[in-house]
Amino acid sequence: MSGSTFGKNFKITTWGESHGVGVGVVIDGCPAGLPLTEDEIQTWLDRRKPGQSRFSTPRKEDDKVSIQSGVFEGRTTGTPISLVVYNKNQRSADYSEIASYYRPGHADYTFDQKYGFRDYRGGGRSSARETVGRVAAGAVAAKLLERLGIRFLTYVKSIGPVAIDPARFDAAEICKNPLCMPDAQAAADAQSYLQTCMQSGNSSGGIIEGIITGVPAGIGEPVFGKLDSELARAIFSIGAVKGFEIGDGFEAARATGLSNNDAFYYDETGKLCKKTNHAGGILGGISDGDDIIYRAAFKPTPSISAKQDTVTKNGENISVCVKGRHDPVIVPRAVVVVEAMSALTLADAVLENMAAQADIVAHFYQHL
Amino acid sequence: MSGSTFGKNFKITTWGESHGVGVGVVIDGCPAGLPLTEDEIQTWLDRRKPGQSRFSTPRKEDDKVSIQSGVFEGRTTGTPISLVVYNKNQRSADYSEIASYYRPGHADYTFDQKYGFRDYRGGGRSSARETVGRVAAGAVAAKLLERLGIRFLTYVKSIGPVAIDPARFDAAEICKNPLCMPDAQAAADAQSYLQTCMQSGNSSGGIIEGIITGVPAGIGEPVFGKLDSELARAIFSIGAVKGFEIGDGFEAARATGLSNNDAFYYDETGKLCKKTNHAGGILGGISDGDDIIYRAAFKPTPSISAKQDTVTKNGENISVCVKGRHDPVIVPRAVVVVEAMSALTLADAVLENMAAQADIVAHFYQHL
Amino acid sequence: MSGSTFGKNFKITTWGESHGVGVGVVIDGCPAGLPLTEDEIQTWLDRRKPGQSRFSTPRKEDDKVSIQSGVFEGRTTGTPISLVVYNKNQRSADYSEIASYYRPGHADYTFDQKYGFRDYRGGGRSSARETVGRVAAGAVAAKLLERLGIRFLTYVKSIGPVAIDPARFDAAEICKNPLCMPDAQAAADAQSYLQTCMQSGNSSGGIIEGIITGVPAGIGEPVFGKLDSELARAIFSIGAVKGFEIGDGFEAARATGLSNNDAFYYDETGKLCKKTNHAGGILGGISDGDDIIYRAAFKPTPSISAKQDTVTKNGENISVCVKGRHDPVIVPRAVVVVEAMSALTLADAVLENMAAQADIVAHFYQHL
């Protein structure tokens, strides 16, 4: 019943529906003394804002964040940080029709089954608008992690059948094209592909890849709190995600031990390194100091204007063309959501790890 | 620091190391009145027992489970169920050597980084032996779910490059071959492949697929408690898992909305059905009543006898051949672990869902 | 770090400071379909509103609650209910002085020690204003419990040395006097006593008593989730509470087994009853079907205008008269806070109990 909280130490609780008063998040457990402004959070929210290209919903929203608590004189106080973004551009009338039937690929039917009824306006709580709170909180988590040298690079790896070419990888390109791909050629091809999809009222899926750098070795808790397990859970909690893999992922299933094991060595400075990174930076659920690399598969946007078969609540088989303002592909806008969930996962794990050794705990309190 | 607990309602805490006194689990939150015997749990443990074919470690273990609490006169009492399996066949001498160096692909290095030292005997807590507690608890969860009509079919889909042919799928075959594959031909081919791996002191990865049937619609909590998110986390907490997908998974990223959406319809009896099941039985994080289908990618066993480069704790670059009794492929023995984690996830979600509607809560208490 | 969440099933997270934008709460886990209006919540908030008598701070606040999510067409949807009350009557200037010194009996010093600095305006997060979120959430919990027949009667039992006389107990009197005492004579005496306190710039403590009726037998979880343990925690989380007892409480320590045991009997209708209720309605941490009776001791308001010795942050010993608008006694306004925390505790426990028996779980799912 209570699934809107994420994290144990850096804990967030999101709230809000697509067409309600607004959407928001309460962050509980952010350490005190972190400089924080609304502008810093806004930068993250702007990355997920709709209406920035012809490949996202024309629904325009300012999505201006407001800090309602937990920050005093420009710094976090250690108490809950409440962030809110008010809804502005609701056109609920667009959605009244869907009260009566179940859109394929959406949660309309399952919400009704679970709760007995649902807020059908724009998908209610199951709308992608729910991710606003995640992104706002993720900005704060990333700010904290930045001080520890942990950074995030996240981008679109493929859209439909069009994937980036590793040989052309260019991180600077990510923010230059509307599809957030680090390969200008792939981005151009993907735009052509999407154009075709849109002409037939269709949509496309895609894959997002993330690289987390600067994570010290030792983060993650053995058994059920493994860092990859927490990351999998975090990313899989984003609507539309259907697959998650770390390092070589599904390829590793086809590999042998000899090809998949990453050999350790000490470099000339005496630093322990790995010759390869098939593991994706995590061994036994604990970070090994190398880059953490992961991928998430997103299904195509289920809201399409092409005609589909479905049912009404009242027992009829019907055909529908889903109205409303939709994204032909959600993947580029989801990049910042994936990055936010990664940051939240890392922030939680980093705080958890502080008490791993008795000597360090003792040292901490002796030097208070 | 405290990662050995899984679940919120049907909550388990595992303990134990590969070469300590034993391994065990405490289940807290199992409803009262469930008939339960040691034999029922033993059946599950026997499925993960090593030494049953030439493709698993020759380390022989009886792995006899003992119920230490929570069951009275053959039924669960609602209080914690403590289950223990004592270790019998430890040959710690095999492992004393690995105290000094870090095995590639293992958690030796990361445990040292996190905790300052480690129980190096047989991998200690990061040994696959840790899964004994999961399997024992999973047996209890499955027993509970069986009464609700929820059942599990889990098998090996591929080993290295050898995958089953869906056209030859035969569930009855799963328990007939040592690789737990539902396709006799693929099982034979995979055995040949493994034989080759073993000859060169190498190992193989593979993919496990699971189908959960009989799950009523409505299970799973929106946002961060989505059923697929919890399942991803559960499966990803198993050592060696590098990828997880549900329904069409990574294939969905290449699909279009029109091909990926599952059309609803009412059948002749008036039952709501889906024409396809690309979603894998979950929509918006909530079960839709259809079969839940998922896959997990396992990396190759990292313990191989072929020579590898690595380092000592003390700064030397060395080459090693890892000794000990290892599985050339862990995947067949992991089938029951995956099934156990699925059962634990479902049991937790099923109990969570009971209070989703105020009318049902009121009805429950009015009829006590 | 993350102490602003209460409850496991009916889970609330409060946020906000005395002189920030506002105070609020997010309720996650309220069952769907519960009719709920802002007016119903407002009724509860009005009971804690300051400025209603000469015995509470003259700081005037409208404290109008706004539902921001989780309610659709007048009913809860099962998703998070976000409630906010904006701050209106802040006079932060009153408090700038206290930035430099530590008020005796307040959390100024301990917040500085924990967090390195603090939002000093009006006590920031440690202000009694923090309880607005609790009361708003408590109103929703009570609404849910009302449908199960569970009701709350909460009142002031004593103020300073003036206690109610059980022989004069009159529940109807509670809302008739400004001190919420069920005894008009005691209320008059207490007012005289408070008048004396106020004349010397002093304040008074007091005791609140609560009676919860209609709780079915079986609520509460053995060992660490005992209903009395959860209630103790809930009530003790209210600032200024220094003692909590249930049933005969501290008196039971002076009693004998023979006098303290409550004899069971079947009445003429065959209903199991207790001849006495020394236990206060809870046996072994589980409700026994009888009234739950408890008491909470509140210390005197620490903010007093009489001169006190204290220290500055910078090492000086000083004397101060704390300025600002304070309550000479917080106890009457705390009545609704205590009731809210009781309701939240019960709501959480009632939902938790639904899955106690395997037969009931099975029955629930067979009749979906």
Next chain:
Amino acid sequence: MSGSTFGKNFKITTWGESHGVGVGVVIDGCPAGLPLTEDEIQTWLDRRKPGQSRFSTPRKEDDKVSIQSGVFEGRTTGTPISLVVYNKNQRSADYSEIASYYRPGHADYTFDQKYGFRDYRGGGRSSARETVGRVAAGAVAAKLLERLGIRFLTYVKSIGPVAIDPARFDAAEICKNPLCMPDAQAAADAQSYLQTCMQSGNSSGGIIEGIITGVPAGIGEPVFGKLDSELARAIFSIGAVKGFEIGDGFEAARATGLSNNDAFYYDETGKLCKKTNHAGGILGGISDGDDIIYRAAFKPTPSISAKQDTVTKNGENISVCVKGRHDPVIVPRAVVVVEAMSALTLADAVLENMAAQADIVAHFYQHL
């Protein structure tokens, strides 16, 4: 359903029934590298052992603890520590009779109501024997805290009407008399009183007081994670506790702000001190560096041989004399249980506090 886990960071899960195989605890989250032996834990268990004087049950038990995991080469490894004590001296036959009726003051009736049936042998899970796991875990927590300079002094303050005289307080006396009272005269008087109770087949309640020294300022989380709230919950989770208070406790309700506030001052060394300690070492839920002082009220042992009225499960009103081997007073044996729960609460809070400040988190990771 799942109430047998306590703590968030230093997390324990207890299991076991009075007449089952044994009782135990799994500690998850104990920092690595803490030296730990079975003997150290045994010292604590020996303090709660029955049969040490004529004032406790003659049931003799060795209660030898065995470490089953989590300790390697004499130090904790950071993984779960499983501790078990096997039951030896069960005489279940003594209890078969109570299967049919409900003992007054016990949880027989409430367990039946909650779970549908119960393990009636010796009270099953609701037996005081359940506290073995708490005490064993408490020993580990105290060992960790000892390194931080945190120490516990716990004793019996009163038995029935006989209380210690503060003027005669002598800590060295606590372990010299069978009642654990720091006042030889009071101990003698209490023994006489108990003798009288026993002659009439009766029992007595009492009060335990605890003092925690060396707690640094800053421990405890505002709002719902207040240190006093967590302590109240911990102590109230011990069976038979009916009241808890901190500092002046219920006396504070009769006090005025002027008499109850503790004035701050800097002593000659520049250390911040309090002139008094009415608060009991906690302000706003956070430790203030002073001694933490609290009291717990225990009801009389409900098992008495004197005749009492009660009922059978089958609808009869009967009279019974409860057989078995019982303590005429549980309070002296509960001293170590109270101390254990205090240590567990503090250990959890101390670890939680480590990430309170962003600068400290950053410093921690920069110096790994």
